[in-house]
Structure formats: structure tokens, C-alpha cells
Amino acid sequence: MPRVSGKLVKQAARVSPLLPYLLRANPSLAQAQQELKWIQAELPKHQWKNAVKRRNAYEPLQYILESQPFGSLDIICEKGVLIPRWETEEWCLKLSSVLSILGKKNLSILDSCTGTGCIPLLLNYELNQLANLNSHIRAFDISSDAYRLSKRNHQAYSSLHPSSATNIKFIQANLFSESIVSHVGIQCADLITSNPPYIPAHHYHKSVGLDGISRSVREYEPAEALIGHMEFYEALINNLVKPLSASGFVFELGYQEQADYVYRMLKDTEEWRVGVLKDSASNIRCVLGWKSNSPMRVLGQLCSSIYS
Numbered sequence: 001m002p003r004v005s006g007k008l009v010k011q012a013a014r015v016s017p018l019l020p021y022l023l024r025a026n027p028s029l030a031q032a033q034q035e036l037k038w039i040q041a042e043l044p045k046h047q048w049k050n051a052v053k054r055r056n057a058y059e060p061l062q063y064i065l066e067s068q069p070f071g072s073l074d075i076i077c078e079k080g081v082l083i084p085r086w087e088t089e090e091w092c093l094k095l096s097s098v099l100s101i102l103g104k105k106n107l108s109i110l111d112s113c114t115g116t117g118c119i120p121l122l123l124n125y126e127l128n129q130l131a132n133l134n135s136h137i138r139a140f141d142i143s144s145d146a147y148r149l150s151k152r153n154h155q156a157y158s159s160l161h162p163s164s165a166t167n168i169k170f171i172q173a174n175l176f177s178e179s180i181v182s183h184v185g186i187q188c189a190d191l192i193t194s195n196p197p198y199i200p201a202h203h204y205h206k207s208v209g210l211d212g213i214s215r216s217v218r219e220y221e222p223a224e225a226l227i228g229h230m231e232f233y234e235a236l237i238n239n240l241v242k243p244l245s246a247s248g249f250v251f252e253l254g255y256q257e258q259a260d261y262v263y264r265m266l267k268d269t270e271e272w273r274v275g276v277l278k279d280s281a282s283n284i285r286c287v288l289g290w291k292s293n294s295p296m297r298v299l300g301q302l303c304s305s306i307y308s
């Protein structure tokens with residue numbers, strides 16, 4: 001647990017009596033002050049004390065404020081559903097810009113493991129803004145909490161962008177189900193996207209401070225949204241990419257071996273190329289695949305390396 005010195009607490013209390021409560025979750029006074037500004041700007045005054053106390057118990061700020069900016073969108077967040085991350089936002093924005101060059105009028109996209117719905121909503125928004133494209137999007141999640149929240153986010157998005165939100169549908173479904181394709185209700189898709197659970201169980205259970213995941217994530221975010229490994233990538237390829245004759249995919253991941261696994265699944269089929277994208281912290285972040293004779297070959301532009 002990070003140690004907070006008495007000197008720092010006194011310094012914080014001189015600025016505001018609420019500030020010391022934010023020091024446990026924030027390593028510096030400047031960060032704590034920034035959080036206090038957000039709390040005061042976004043919540044009514046009578047909720048400030050309760051908000052800083054929840055933060056003192058390591059609850060993520062996004063659950064307290066009930067939202068997270070994601071590109072130009074504000075995504076509603078609720079306990080029980082994973083908070084969208086900057087790494088996901090970053091690749092979604094890059095993906096939108098290469099898809100907009102493509103200019104395909106009726107691009108169809110399926111997003112698996114959609115959580116709040118942040119990926120399909122941002123892709124839809126950006127494709128509209130950048131190229132006036134109204135894509136057809138389906139998205140699904142196994143969790144009933146995620147399903148409800150994705151519908152809430154869709155509703156909020158529809159009220160702000162009524163003309164672009166018409167071709168998006170959220171469904172509750174299991175990626176591992178044999179009938180997933182009929183459940184989703186489409187015969188084909190150009191592109192499959194997903195940010196599946198990808199933290200191996202042994203890594204998730206390592207203690208905090210021993211390179212395990214942070215206390216706030218483990219105590220407050222759903223383990224079912226985080227723990228997973230090769231089985232998800234296998235199901236994405238076998239249950240979605242192949243039966244829907246998709247010509248491209250983008251899957252978030254956390255480990256090189258997950259990208260290698262996807263490459264090995266496709267390397268004997270001549271039509272597929274596979275590459276990886278790194279995030280701006282230089283960590284491997286996505287595995288991408290495209291059929292080399294299809295318009296989805298634009299995905300190659302996003303790759304820092306391509307398997308050969």
C-alpha cells in the first residue's frame with residue numbers, strides 16, 4: 001500500500017479539508033488536486049464528502065463520477081462493467097481514420113465483448129465525422145450488466161447524434177456459444193473488433209506490488225471482464241471471423257504470445273495477413289488480420305510489424 005506522509009496530509013489539508021482523502025489513491029498532491037477539481041465540477045456539493053471517502057477506499061473515479069471520456073464521447077460507467085481505457089480509445093481512433101480512407105458506404109462491423117459499448121459507439125461516431133459513413137454495427141456481451149449499460153450508452157448517444165445512431169444494435173450473447181452467429185443475427189461482416197478479457201488467471205491473482213494488477217482494478221472491476229487468455233482469441237477466429245466471412249479483424253491483447261497464437265491459427269490459409277499494433281507507451285496492444293485481396297488490407301497501415 002502506498003505510504004502517505006503526515007507532512008503531505010498537512011499540506012493537502014491546508015488546500016482543502018477534502019484533499020487528504022484523495023492522497024491514498026493518488027501518488028502526488030497535484031494529481032489529488034486535479035481529482036478534487038473534477039469531483040467538484042461534476043457532482044453537487046452535498047456529494048463531495050462521500051465521493052472523496054469512496055476514493056479513499058480506492059474506488060475508481062469513473063464509478064464515482066459515472067462517466068469516462070472516450071474520444072469525443074462521454075461513456076456512462078457503472079460498477080459491474082469495465083471502465084474504458086485510454087489504450088482502447090487510442091486504437092479505435094487510429095482504426096477509424098484508416099477505415100474512413102476506405103470510404104465503404106455500408107461497412108458492417110461486429111464488436112464482441114462490448115462492455116459499455118465504447119468501441120462501436122466511437123467507431124460509429126468517428127466514421128460519421130470523418131467520412132460521413134453510416135456503418136452497420138452489431139455488438140454483444142455475455143454480462144447482463146454490460147448489456148444494460150451498452151443500451152443506456154446507445155440511448156445517450158442517440159439523443160446527441162440521432163441520425164448516425166440508427167444502425168447500431170446491442171445484444172446479450174456468449175462468444176463461446178455454438179449458435180453465436182445466428183444469435184447475433186447477421187450472415188456476414190466486413191470487420192470484427194474485440195477487447196476480450198486477456199489477463200491470464202495467474203497474473204490476475206499475483207499480489208499487488210508483485211507486478212499484479214492494481215488494487216483498485218481488482219477490488220472494483222469485474223474479474224469476468226479481465227481474466228482470459230488464448231480461448232478468447234480462438235473463439236473470435238473460429239466462431240466469428242470464419243463463419244461470418246469477415247475480411248478483417250482487430251483484437252486488443254496484452255501479450256506477444258496472444259498475437260503469435262492468432263498468427264499460428266491463420267498462417268496456413270494463404271489469404272490472411274496478420275500484424276501487431278503497439279500503443280503510445282510502446283506496449284503491444286492489438287493483433288490485426290486482413291485478407292490480402294480485400295479492401296481491409298488498409299489495416300496493414302496500423303501495424304508496427306507484420307508476420308511473414
Ligand SMILES: C[S@@+](CC[C@H](N)C(=O)[O-])C[C@H]1O[C@@H](n2cnc3c(N)ncnc32)[C@H](O)[C@@H]1O
Pocket residue numbers: 081082083084085088112113114115116117118119140141142143146173174175176194195196197198224225226
Ligand atoms: C476487457 S472487457 C472490454 C469491455 C469493452 N469492450 C472495453 O473495451 O472497455 C471484456 C468484456 O468481455 C465480456 N465477456 C467475457 N466473457 C464473454 C463471453 N464469453 N462472451 C461475450 N462477452 C464476454 C465481459 O463481460 C466484458 O464486458
